[in-house]
Amino acid sequence: MALAVFDIGGTSVKYARWQSDQLSQKGSFATPETFEEMVLAMKERLQQIPKVTGVAISSPGAVNVAARQIEGVSALGYLHFRPIFDELEAELGLPVTIENDANCAGISEMVLGAGQHAKHAVFIIIGTGIGGAVFIDRKLHKGRHLFGGEFGLMKPYGQTILSKLGTAVNTANAFSQNTGIQLTGIELFARADAGDEQAKQYLAAMYDSIGLTLYNLQVALDPEIVMIGGGVSTREDVITNIKKRLYHYLAAESVEEIMPEVVACQYQNDANLIGAAIHFEAVMK
Template sequence: MKLAVFDIGGTNLKCGYFGDDHNITCQKKYETPKTFKGLVKQMHRYLDTLLDIDGIAISAPGAVDDTKGEIDGISSVPYIHNRPIFHELEAEFGLPVTIENDANCAGICEVNIGAGKNFTNVAFVVVGTGIGGAVFINRKLYKGSHLFGGEFGLMSTADGLILSMQATIVKAAAKYVAQTEADDVDGEKLFLLADQGDKLANELIDEVYDRLAMGLYNIQVSFDFDAIVIGGGVSARSSFSAEVAKRLEAQLVEKKVEKIMPVVETCQYHNDANLYGAAYNFIEKQKKR
């Protein structure tokens, strides 16, 4: 099966060719168009460079409703929402089209060919600007009754905030800037400062580890996963998942439920996960047609 795969992001539109060998090649990246018409035009330009395409697989933000053929919710790409986008794209290109949420696509990739491929029940947790993810039960994506499965960042914490506001390096870096008036401190720089012995940087990162481990504790005692796979920008730091796992295990030990400790893995496909996941989602959906 030969597919054109697209990842619609708030900043960039990523494109690729998924061939019979299940590898993605011919990758291109463009600035995300400002309008739906512009998006279709850019997709046409990329498709014109390919031959013998069997379908189009798309990763996109929002709550994708396969039944309605629409993308609910809101995102930084507003024009893709609340319109019959499945029908519009299939009519435009004359090819079958599948669309799935971007975090779900990344999770689908990791469960099929990445860090979660040897497990049955998996939580895929994306730690970036906020926290999101996907839930897989018996290796099948569970989207929930309201298409809200995997929105881990909305879990409420004891002080009334949500996990996305407390357990990301992006937010920790913002706190560092607010407390020191330092310039140009992002997540990567915050880790560098901590490695150099900066006390505040270490305290803020320590808080992120603890808060995220608490979130994973709640996820684990709710679902009892075999594995939790961590993706997002922090996954580039090899020690991140191991540190979170250590703190998660400590919490489970404290509550005397350490026997349910999951394997905690770092994602394998990083920036390509959405494209591969979109392709595997297409293959799965075609089996059901």
């Protein structure tokens, strides 16, 4: 089975051909401003990826597969609350599946990546915001309102959501506002690496917020593995620091024996594409 796969993001749309568990003919285009322009762009790429039998899509928003529409909110409002499955199938002339982008990334890790051996798992992706996915008995748990895995909305200290406390982008913004030194997340890490104590303190607060959130998830769900994705997960020290915090919080309550495996994800930029393709294959069996 050969598929065309699309990963719709706020600024760009990635695409590729998928066959025999491999991506090829990868490319991207700027995210269109309207649904009609999105359809045209997809049609153009399908002409470049011939002989496919379906289209698999990773999308922002709460994807309601049963209702065949995308609910919730995202930066691309034109995707929401329309019969998007039916519209795309009619326009593209092929069967179409759509799943949430974080869910797709989690699926890629569970099937082909770091979570292959796991029965119960949590996947958390740390980018500009924080999202993720929950897998129970290797099945994706989406929840009654399709909000399963929206870890960025958790409030580790009861007031501010994790997406504001637990990302390098927002931690760097807080550093800049409080010090007057404008820098990016990458630059904040660089300052800490160079020995800047203030930068280290800001990153320590970020790790604390993530570790406390994972503590709450661990005692609530008891997964055997926590997989961390997003650009920061490529730094070994990030994984190490998060792991230390999680163990500390568990040990403080004398339940360190339930400490899960904490690992970086295997797939990064391709995770959403791969997960979308795997989702298609599972749905169409």
